[in-house]
Amino acid sequence: MRLDLTILIPHLGFLAEGALLTLEACALALIGSVILGMLVAIARTSSSKWISRLAFLYVDLFRNIPFIVQLFFFYYGLPEIGIYIDAFTTGVVALSIAGGAYASDAIRAGILAIDNGILEAAEVSGLSKRVTFTRIVLPIALRTSVRPLGSVLINMILTSSILSTITLNELTGQAKIVASDTFRPFEVYVVLLVVYAALTYLVSLGITLLHRRLNRDLQEQVS
Amino acid sequence: GMLDDIRGRNVVRIGVSLGGEPIGFRDDQNNPVGYDVDVANMIATKLGVPVEFTDVSGDARISMLVSGQLDIVVANTSATLERAKSVNFTIPYNRAGLRVIVQADSGITDLAGLAGKKIVVGRGTTGETFIKTAVPTAELVYVDQFAPDGVLQLQQKRVDAAIEDSSLLDYLATKNPSLVTIPGLYSNDPISIAVAKGDPEFVRWLDMFVSDYIQSGAYAANYKKWWGETANPPELIALW
Amino acid sequence: MLKVENVKKAFGPVTVLDGVNLTVNPGEVVSILGSSGSGKSTLIRCINGLEKLNAGKITVDDFDVSKPKELAEARKRSGTVFQLFNLYPHMTALQNITLAPIEVLKRPKAEAEAEGRALLTQVGLGDRADAYPAQLSGGQRQRVGICRALAMKPRYLLLDEVTSALDPEMTSEVLDILAKLAKDGTTMVFVTHEIEFARQISNRIVFLEKGVLLVDLPTEKFFAADGGLAQPRVAQFLSKMRKD
C-alpha cells in the first residue's frame, strides 16, 4: 500500500476540533495542577506531621495507579456512589489531580533546592516566616521549577489521549473515528503521532523561552 | 487459498465482538460466549481446526480483516454497501435493525424526541452513521464498546438514549426495567460474516456454511438459546 | 553591649563551644581568630540566634537571644554579613537591601530605597543598584551584603570570614570598606583569616581553640612577644598563617 496522506484532507477540520479540545483540557488542567501542586508542596514541607503525611499519601496514590484506572474510577465508579461529573470535567479534574501529584514534586524540589544560607540571611534580618515564604522561597522555587513543570505539561498533553476512553472526542478520539471511517489506520495514526510530537515540541520551546526569560537575571554573566 | 492457509496453520482466527449480551460477552471464567461465539465455534468445527478468538471493537473489525490479522469476523457486522467496498460478506446469518433505547422516565417516544438529547453510539458503527443524518441535533457520546461503557452510562442515567442493534437492545430492555426501547426499527440490516477480499472460494465455502446453518435448524436453536424460547428468529433465506 | 556569658554549644556528642565569655562594647572592633573547626562560625551563629545554646546566655543590649520575642529585638540591633554573601538571587542589589527595612522596620518604600541607594553609593556601587547578584563580581556582591546588614542600622555588625570566598583583588575592595566603617565607629565582631588586616582595624583580638576562648587581648598586646605570642598555640597559629 502507498502512503497516501491526501485521504486525510477532508477530515482535517474534524481533527482540528479534537486538537482544540485537547488543548482546552490541558490548559485548564495545567492551571489546576500547578495550584494543587503548590498547595501540596507547601503541605509536604509543612511542620505538621499529619498534613505532610496526608499530602504524601495523595502524591503516592496518584503516582502509583495508572491514569486510565483513575479515569475509569472517576467516570464510571463515582456515579455508583452518587457523584456525577460530566466527561469533560472528569477529564480535566483527573488530569489536574494526577498532574498535581507530579507538579508538587517539581515545586517541592525547587523549594528544597534553595540555598540554606539564603534562608538564614532572611532569618537574621528578622523577616517573618510568611514574608520569607512569599517573597523569597516561592519566587525562587517557581523560577527554578519552570522546566520540570514544563515536563508535567508535556506529559499531560500525552496523557490526555487517554481521555478518548471516556467518550471525549479530543484529538485521539476524533482520529479513531476517522480511522474507522476511512479504514486507513496507518495514515491516521502516523499523522497523529507527528501532530502530538510537534505539539509537545512547540510547548517545550515555549518552556525554554519562559525559563530563559524568568531566569535571565539569575544567570552568571560570562564576560 | 484461505482454506489451505487455515488448515496449514491449524487454527482459525476469528474476530468476535465481546461488547454486548447476548451477541458476545465473557462468562464468569472469562471465556467468550454468546450467539456470535457459538456461530464462530460451529465454523471452526466444520473447518476441523481450533479457534482463536480476538475481541474486536467497532472501529477495528474491518481494518483487522483488511490487514490480514483475522481470517473471519463474526462480530454482529451489518453488511453495508460502504463496507462491502473493503471486505467481502457472506449471506446473512442473522438480521437486526437499529433500535433506540431510552430512559423509561425520559418520556421520549420517537426519533424526533431525541433532538438535543445525549445518545450513546459506538465509534464507527452503523448507529453512528444513521443518527448523524436522522437526528443531526442530537449530542453524540462516543464509546469504543457498547458494553460495558454504553450500558453503564445508560444505567447511571448520564445519557438519555442509546442506538444499537435491536439484537442487543431488546435483550437489554428485558433485563433492565428502567430502560425501554422505542418502537420501530430504523433499518433491517443483514448481519453477515465478513472476510478479506480476494478469495471467492472462501466466501463460497462460508455461504454454504451459513445456508447449512439456517436449513439444519441450528439457526433457530441458537437464536432461541440466546434470546429465549419464545423469541421469534427473523426469517433468513438459505442460498443452497 | 553585646554579652556572651559562659556559652556552651554541642552538636550531638561533639562540644563545639565550651564556656565562652565575651563582651563587646559599642564602638569596639573585635576580631576572632582561631584554626579551622575551632568554633568561630558557631559562635557568630549563636549570637544571631541561628543556633540554640546548650548552656549560658547571650544578650544583645540586654535582649536575651534564647527568648523568641527578645531575639526579634536583638536581631534588629545586629546585622550579619555572610561568608558566601547569601544574597537573594531573584532581587536586585537595591531590593536585597530594602527588603528587611520595608518588611521588618515598616519603613516607607521610597525612604528605604533612598537610603539603600545612599549606602550603595557609599561603597562605590551607586550605579549598580538595579543589577542582580549574578551580574555582580564577588567583591561587589559582598559589598551589597554589607549594605544589606547596614540598612537595618544595626548597633553590632557580625562578620564571618566575609572575604574568604573572594580572590585577592576583591578581598582588598571589601577590606577597604570595612576599614572605613571601623574608623567611622561601627561596632564589629569579625571572624577572619586576614591577620594583618585584623591587626590594623581591631581594638581587641580573641583567640578560640577547640571551643575555648584562650586569649582575649587588646590588639597590640596580642601580637606582643610577652602577650598573645607567649601562648604556644597562638604563636604556632600565627606562624602558619604567615607562611607565604
Add this chain to the structure above:
Amino acid sequence: MLKVENVKKAFGPVTVLDGVNLTVNPGEVVSILGSSGSGKSTLIRCINGLEKLNAGKITVDDFDVSKPKELAEARKRSGTVFQLFNLYPHMTALQNITLAPIEVLKRPKAEAEAEGRALLTQVGLGDRADAYPAQLSGGQRQRVGICRALAMKPRYLLLDEVTSALDPEMTSEVLDILAKLAKDGTTMVFVTHEIEFARQISNRIVFLEKGVLLVDLPTEKFFAADGGLAQPRVAQFLSKMRKD
C-alpha cells in the same frame, strides 16, 4: 625535553595563549606564575593534549602532541595532577592509582598494586589504600592524585594549582611531598599561587600575562631587583600576592 614552540590558542574570538615558547629540560622544576585568566591552566591543558592548538607545536621527548598516535606516547611520558584532584569516586585510592598502569601500560595487576601501595606509603597513606576518595581529607586526596600521576612513571609532572582547593594545613602536607619529589630530581611544570614555595623549589620561574610569556628567568634572578622585579607587572603581581 618538553618543548613548547610558538603556541597559539584561542577560544572563539579570545586569544588565550599568544606565541608561547618554553623548554623544560629533564630534572628541571619550572614554576608558572601569572594572574587569574592569564592562561596558565590552558598552557598545561595544551601540553597534555586536552586542548587543540591553533598554531605552534608542543613536543614531549620529540612526540608531537597534536598527532593522536604520538599524543598517546607523550601522555605515557607525562603525568598530570589536577587542581580539583579529579579522582574516580567509585574506586579506592589504590584502584585510582593502578587503573592506568594496568589498562594502559598493561602491567600485571599484582605488580601495579604493589607499586601503588609503595607510592602511597611514601606519601604517608600506606594505611589508607582501600579508602574511597570521599573518605579522605582534601590533602590526602591530593596526595592520591599525585601518586596516580607518579604511578605512570612519567618523566614530566604537570601540576596545575594543586593546592588551591586545600586549606592551609593540607596545603603544607602536599607542598612537603612536592618538595621531596623535586629534591629527588623529578621534572616538574608547576602552576601555583604559592610564591614562597615556588621560590624554594623551582629552578626557573616563568611569568605569563594575558597569554604572553613575559619573563623566563632562573629563580634567583626572578626575585632580584634587577631581574623579574624590574618588570612593573611582575613587581605589582608579587606585591599583591604578599599583601598578607
Add this chain to the structure above:
Amino acid sequence: MRFAEFTPYDIVLLLQGLGVTVGLFLITSLIGLLVGVLWGVVRFYRIPVLMQLVTFVSEILKNSPVLVQLFLVFFGFPAFFHVNVTPVQAAIVTLSANTAAFVYVIAVSSIESIGRDQVEAARVFGLSRWQVLRHVIAPQAAAFSIGPLTALLVNQLQVTSLISVIGVLDLAKIGATLNLRTLKPFIVWTAVGILYYLAAKAVASLGAWAEKRLRAHSAFRGL
C-alpha cells in the same frame, strides 16, 4: 444480566490479569533496558548517522502518546505493511520501544553527570574511550541511574494498562470485563487500582533495595 454477581473465581481472574501485566512489564523492561543502553553507547561513541537516528526516534517516542503508538503498531502496521500483529506482539514492541527511549535519556544524562574532569583525567593517563567507558563511566553511571530508572519503571508499569485498549487481557482489561458482567465499576476499579498500587510499590522497593546495594558496594558516602 446473565452473570451479574461477583464470584470467587473473579479473584483468579484478577490475579491472571496481574500476571499478564507483570509478565509483559518484565519482558518489555528488559528489552527496553538493553536497547536503550545500546542507544546510549551509540551516542557515547558519536557514531555519525546512527546517533542522529537514535536521537530522532527517541524524541518521537517520548513526545507522542503511548496510546497512539499502540494504535499505530496494532492497527496501522498490519494495514500498511501486511504483517500480522497480535495484541501481545503490538504491546511488546510498543512498550519496549517506549521504555528504550526513556532509558536512553537516563543513560545519556547519567553519562553526562560524570564530571568532564574525571574523563579528562582518565584520558590524560592514556585510557582509550572504551576503557574510560568501562572503568570510569559505567560503574558510576549505573549507581547514578538506578534512582531515575526505578522511577521510570514504576511509570512504565502503569503505562502497560493502556494495552487493555487493544484487547490484551491484562489487569485493566480484566477490570473492564468484570464491569461488563457485574456493572459495578466502583468496586472493580478500586480493586484494580489497589493491585496496581501494590505492584508499583513492589517495583519501587526493589529499586530502592538495588540502589542501597549498589551504593553499599562501592561505599562512597560523600557523593
